[in-house]
Structure formats: C-alpha cells, structure tokens
Amino acid sequence: MNERVVVAPGAIPADSEIADNEVDLAPAIKVRGYWQSVLHRLRYDWMTIGFGLVVLAIVIAAIAAPLIAPFDPYQQSIVGRLKPFGWRGHPWGTDELGRDMMSRLIYGGRISLLMGLAPVLIATVVGGMLGVIGGFAGRVANTAIMRTMDVFYAFPSILLAVAISGAMGGGMINGIISLSLVFTPAMCRVAETATAQVKNLDYIEAARASGASTLTIIRHHVLGNVLGPVFIYASSLVSVSILLASGLSFLGLGVQPPEPDWGLMLSTLRQSLYVDPLGCALPGIAIFVTSICFNLVSDGVRGAMDVRG
Amino acid sequence: MLGYVIRRILFAIPIALGVSVVCFSLVYLAPGDPLQTVLPPDATAETIAIVKHAYGFDRPVPVQYAIWLWHVLHGDFGRSIASQRAVTLEVFGALANTAMLALFAAPLSFIVGFGMGALAGCFPGRATDRIVTGAAVIGVSLPNYWLGLVLVIIFAVELMVLPASGMGQSGSAAFTLWHWSDAQFLVLPVTTLAMIPIGIIARTTRAAVAEVRSQDFVTTLRAMGLGEGAVIRHVLKNASPQVLAVMGLQFGYLMGGSILVETVFTWPGSGFLLFKAIINRDIPVLQGTILALALIFVATNLIVDLLQAVLDPRIRRA
Numbered sequence: 001m002n003e004r005v006v007v008a009p010g011a012i013p014a015d016s017e018i019a020d021n022e023v024d025l026a027p028a029i030k031v032r033g034y035w036q037s038v039l040h041r042l043r044y045d046w047m048t049i050g051f052g053l054v055v056l057a058i059v060i061a062a063i064a065a066p067l068i069a070p071f072d073p074y075q076q077s078i079v080g081r082l083k084p085f086g087w088r089g090h091p092w093g094t095d096e097l098g099r100d101m102m103s104r105l106i107y108g109g110r111i112s113l114l115m116g117l118a119p120v121l122i123a124t125v126v127g128g129m130l131g132v133i134g135g136f137a138g139r140v141a142n143t144a145i146m147r148t149m150d151v152f153y154a155f156p157s158i159l160l161a162v163a164i165s166g167a168m169g170g171g172m173i174n175g176i177i178s179l180s181l182v183f184t185p186a187m188c189r190v191a192e193t194a195t196a197q198v199k200n201l202d203y204i205e206a207a208r209a210s211g212a213s214t215l216t217i218i219r220h221h222v223l224g225n226v227l228g229p230v231f232i233y234a235s236s237l238v239s240v241s242i243l244l245a246s247g248l249s250f251l252g253l254g255v256q257p258p259e260p261d262w263g264l265m266l267s268t269l270r271q272s273l274y275v276d277p278l279g280c281a282l283p284g285i286a287i288f289v290t291s292i293c294f295n296l297v298s299d300g301v302r303g304a305m306d307v308r309g
Numbered sequence: 310m311l312g313y314v315i316r317r318i319l320f321a322i323p324i325a326l327g328v329s330v331v332c333f334s335l336v337y338l339a340p341g342d343p344l345q346t347v348l349p350p351d352a353t354a355e356t357i358a359i360v361k362h363a364y365g366f367d368r369p370v371p372v373q374y375a376i377w378l379w380h381v382l383h384g385d386f387g388r389s390i391a392s393q394r395a396v397t398l399e400v401f402g403a404l405a406n407t408a409m410l411a412l413f414a415a416p417l418s419f420i421v422g423f424g425m426g427a428l429a430g431c432f433p434g435r436a437t438d439r440i441v442t443g444a445a446v447i448g449v450s451l452p453n454y455w456l457g458l459v460l461v462i463i464f465a466v467e468l469m470v471l472p473a474s475g476m477g478q479s480g481s482a483a484f485t486l487w488h489w490s491d492a493q494f495l496v497l498p499v500t501t502l503a504m505i506p507i508g509i510i511a512r513t514t515r516a517a518v519a520e521v522r523s524q525d526f527v528t529t530l531r532a533m534g535l536g537e538g539a540v541i542r543h544v545l546k547n548a549s550p551q552v553l554a555v556m557g558l559q560f561g562y563l564m565g566g567s568i569l570v571e572t573v574f575t576w577p578g579s580g581f582l583l584f585k586a587i588i589n590r591d592i593p594v595l596q597g598t599i600l601a602l603a604l605i606f607v608a609t610n611l612i613v614d615l616l617q618a619v620l621d622p623r624i625r626r627a
Contacts, residue, residue: 151327154607155599156565163331163599166587167338243452247569250454251584266455270573277462284455292450299446 048300062109071100115245123183131191386597407578426514448508557613
C-alpha cells in the first residue's frame with residue numbers, strides 16, 4: 001500500500017512542539033456544525049445537485065442574456081412571423097411579431113426569475129420579522145399581528161394576487177407587491193411558530209437573567225432557530241411564486257408588453273394557437289422546467305435539513 | 310363539541326369582517342379616481358360632484374365602508390360600471406358555473422390524489438412510490454393554464470374530439486349536464502383544474518400514510534397477526550383527518566382559484582367574470598366577486614374544521 005501518512009483533521013502532528021494543555025484542548029474528531037452536516041448530506045444527493053445545476057444554468061442564462069441570446073428580443077419582422085424551428089437561423093422559430101423565440105425566452109427568464117424570487121425575499125424579510133416580533137412580544141402585539149395575517153390567509157393565493165394587482169393595475173412592481181403580500185402571512189406564521197417554540201425555553205430565560213437585552217436574545221438565540229424553518233418554507237415558495245407571477249402576466253396583470261416574460265408570451269401566443277401550437281407551448285415549458293427544478297431542489301434541501309431524517 | 314363549534318364560528322366572524330375590509334379598500338388601491346371610468350374626460354366640476362354624491366364617494370371613508378357593508382349584508386353589491394347590471398346577479402350566475410366545475414374537479418382530484426398517495430405511502434421507496442411522487446411534483450409544478458392550452462392543442466385542434474372553450478351554444482342558462490353535447494364542454498376545464506389538487510393531495514396522503522405506518526401501533530397490529538390489507542385499512546383511517554383538511558383547502562382553491570383555467574377556456578364562471586372586470590376596470594364587480602369567493606373560502610375552511618372535529622375527537626379537546 002501507499003506509504004503516505006494520513007493526518008486526521010484536527011489531529012496534532014507528532015513532531016510538533018506544543019504545550020500539553022493545548023493538546024488536550026484539540027478535539028480528536030472534528031464535529032460538524034448543523035449547516036456543515038446539511039451540506040455533507042446534500043453532497044451525496046445527486047438528484048438535488050442535478051436539478052440545482054439546472055436552476056443555476058437558468059439563472060446564469062438569464063443574467064448573461066445579452067451575451068448568449070442569438071437575436072435582439074425586441075426586433076420585429078413583418079415577413080418572419082410565427083416561423084417554425086430553424087427558420088433563417090432562428091433556432092426555435094419566431095413569435096407572432098416575428099421576434100426571435102429563443103432570445104425572448106432567454107431574456108424572459110430575467111423577469112420571470114425576478115418575479116419569482118423578489119416576492120419570496122420580501123415576504124421572508126417582512127413576514128419573518130413580523131413573525132419573530134409577534135412570537136416574542138406579548139399578547140396584544142401577537143394578537144394584532146396574527147389576526148391581521150389570518151385575514152389575508154382567508155383568500156386563496158391566486159385570488160388575493162389578482163385582487164390586489166387587479167385593483168392597482170398591471171406592471172411588474174405592482175405584481176411583485178401583490179405577490180409579496182400573498183406570501184407574507186404564511187411566512188409570518190412559520191416564523192411565529194418557530195419563535196414561540198423557543199421563547200419559553202430555559203436558555204432564553206438564562207440569557208435574560210444574565211442581562212441580555214431583548215434584541216440581543218433575538219439576534220443570538222431566537223434567529224438561529226427561526227432561520228431554518230423560514231428558509232425551508234421560503235425555498236418551497238419560489239416555484240409557487242414563479243407560477244403565480246406568470247399567471248398574473250398571463251392575465252395581463254404582471255409585466256406589460258413588449259417586455260419578454262414567459263407568462264405574457266404565453267398569453268400573446270395564445271392567439272396563434274391554431275397556427276403554431278408548438279411555439280405556443282414553448283414559454284409554458286420554460287415555466288414548467290424552472291418551477292419543477294426549484295420544487296425538487298427545495299424538496300432535497302428540506303430533506304437534508306430535516307434533522308430526524 | 311357544541312363549545313368547539315361555537316368557538317370556531319365566533320372565530321370566523323372577525324375574519325369575514327376583515328375580508329370585507331380588504332375587499333372594500335380595493336377601491337382605494339386603484340390608481341386615480343375610482344370614477345374615472347364612468348365620467349367623460351371633459352366633465353365639469355359640477356357633474357363630478359353630482360356623480361360623486363350619487364356613488365357616495367363624498368363621505369368619510371369609515372362611513373362609506375359602513376354603508377357598503379350594510380348594502381352587502383342585504384345582498385346588494387352595487388352596479389357594474391361596464392354593464393350597469395346588478396353585481397349580485399352577475400356574481401351569482403357566475404358562481405353557479407364555477408361551482409359546477411369545482412363539483413366535478415373535487416371528487417376527481419380527491420379520488421385520484423388519495424389513491425395515488427395511498428399507493429405510494431404503502432410501498433415507500435419502491436418504483437410505484439417514485440412514479441407517484443414524480444407525477445405529483447409534476448402536477449404541482451405545471452402552470453395549469455398552460456396545461457389547459459396544451460390539452461386544447463391536443464384534443465380540440467389536433468384530434469378534434471372535444472370543444473376548445475365556452476359552454477356550448479345553449480349557454481349557461483340552458484346547460485344540461487346529461488346531454489353529451491353540453492357536458493363535453495366540462496371535460497377539458499375539469500381535467501385541467503384537477504391537476505394541481507391531485508398533486509397536492511397525493512403528496513399529503515403519501516406523507517401522512519408513511520408517517521402513520523411508522524407508528525408503534527402498526528407494529529402491534531402486525532404482531533397480532535393482522536393481514537396486510539387490514540393493516541392498511543387501519544393506517545388509512547388514521548391518516549385520513551390530515552388528508553381531509555388538505556382536501557377541504559383544495560376545494561376552496563377550486564372555487565376561488567379558478568380564474569386562470571376559466572380564462573383559458575372562456576368558461577363563464579366567477580374567475581372569468583373577475584378577468585373581465587379587470588380588463589374593464591370594473592371595480593364593483595371586482596369587489597363583489599372577490600368578496601363572494603373569499604367568503605366561500607372562509608366558509609369552506611370552517612366546515613372542514615368542524616368536519617375534522619366530528620371525525621377526530623382529539624381536536625375537540627384542544
């Protein structure tokens with residue numbers, strides 16, 4: 001066999017001159033932290049890694065859209081409308097105004113991903129904060145926050161999104177606002193539950209007894225316990241958000257033309273359903289692939305973060 | 310039990326009031342003046358004042374809300390700006406059509422979803438489980454309006470066996486379920502609508518069944534010599550309250566979340582009415598439809614909670 005000496009991580013080389021007490025302090029086996037063990041578990045989950053790579057590819061394609069898109073996504077052509085795959089160098093054909101389908105799909109990823117991620121991010125921060133405050137503060141604040149959230153919870157998600165952006169009018173910003181409002185109550189509930197679970201534990205009591213302020217307790221002792229569940233829930237919302245956002249655009253409530261957006265493309269191409277069924281299906285495939293990849297990655301991360309599993 | 314029922318109903322009232330506040334404030338979310346759509350651009354200040362007074366927009370907001378709520382409680386949602394018809398009539402006609410879709414989509418998704426989930430939960434890790442789990446993820450990741458379009462391409466454009474949209478020549482008034490010439494219009498929208506609930510219910514059932522199967526009493530049942538069929542019956546019975554809760558929620562979504570599918574199939578239900586209201590910026594219709602759908606959602610949740618308490622005594626005591 002090979003003669004190489006394998007030194008375990010954290011082990012002390014025999015010839016080093018270190019005082020005895022320091023040797024005693026060094027751990028024999030390196031203990032993994034929680035997040036490290038999550039990563040370790042994910043390393044052997046080839047499904048999650050695979051779908052994660054697809055998500056990464058979609059994100060990179062969206063960011064680098066100007067570099068990889070073969071054509072200008074806004075360039076119209078009267079003669080080249082609804083052409084099939086491979087027509088005059090357009091790999092996936094053209095849309096109803098003669099714009100290159102592939103370029104529009106690549107650029108569309110930018111808006112669709114933004115509309116998928118931004119509301120979840122906003123809802124996580126706002127809902128998470130409200131939830132921690134509601135869970136940690138006393139009865140009045142808790143009741144006020146949670147009962148308000150219950151009201152928004154009483155709407156089916158798509159209905160609330162349609163109601164708010166329907167009243168405020170279309171546009172990307174309004175779409176993001178309405179979707180953020182849709183996700184905030186659920187996020188708030190998750191954070192509130194997690195906060196309430198640790199709030200009355202002994203170590204919080206001990207921290208308070210030793211003079212820690214409420215803010216310090218929240219920052220050091222509560223947030224660590226809340227972030228896990230909040231992160232898991234947020235990751236599962238991304239695919240929902242992408243679906244809802246493209247749904248809003250499909251109804252004419254999200255992104256406005258001529259912006260390339262998958263949901264909006266689906267809605268405009270719908271008029272040409274009988275002429276070019278395949279082209280009409282393309283934006284839907286983009287939405288579906290993105291959404292299912294986010295879903296599967298979220299499932300994988302949830303599994304890896306589940307300590308019982 | 311009676312105490313629980315009363316408590317649960319009392320809990321629903323403030324929620325319903327809160328829902329009405331949200332619906333009422335939709336008017337103020339709209340950019341500009343809510344009267345812009347009815348007034349000609351060259352209206353004089355005098356005309357504007359008269360119209361404002363007629364619609365009650367010149368009073369303080371809480372008073373406006375109180376008046377609005379009073380009318381709503383009497384079944385008066387105001388008049389549609391676009392059609393000048395009473396909103397109540399439009400909403401109820403549309404709700405009946407949505408309910409028709411939901412009443413077909415619900416059993417379809419409950420049976421298929423529960424069956425798939427139970428099958429997967431009983432054979433965890435096996436090929437059946439993988440297929441079902443995969444299909445369920447596809448179900449919840451599919452944009453259902455796109456699935457609707459694809460189904461239209463396949464069955465209406467290519468195969469020409471089913472109609473693409475609408476309710477048929479007779480319209481909603483003379484729609485007869487037992488005539489295939491009318492009922493065929495239901496097939497594609499119902500299938501499309503059922504897709505997401507099937508995925509969600511299959512996932513929930515699988516998780517619930519797998520969880521119950523790992524409990525000690527199942528081992529006891531096996532040790533007592535029960536056959537696999539009898540064990541599965543016990544497992545399904547214990548998993549059912551959890552699944553029922555999700556089914557109820559999904560029924561609420563079928564009623565309240567059908568706007569995309571109804572728009573794709575131009576099905577004249579509440580979702581399509583909402584879509585038209587948005588296009589026309591018809592705020593009274595928007596308000597009335599959303600209020601009606603949200604209240605149905607609240608009522609569905611209430612009924613499901615009560616049903617659960619009937620089935621599962623542990624909930625009553627909590």
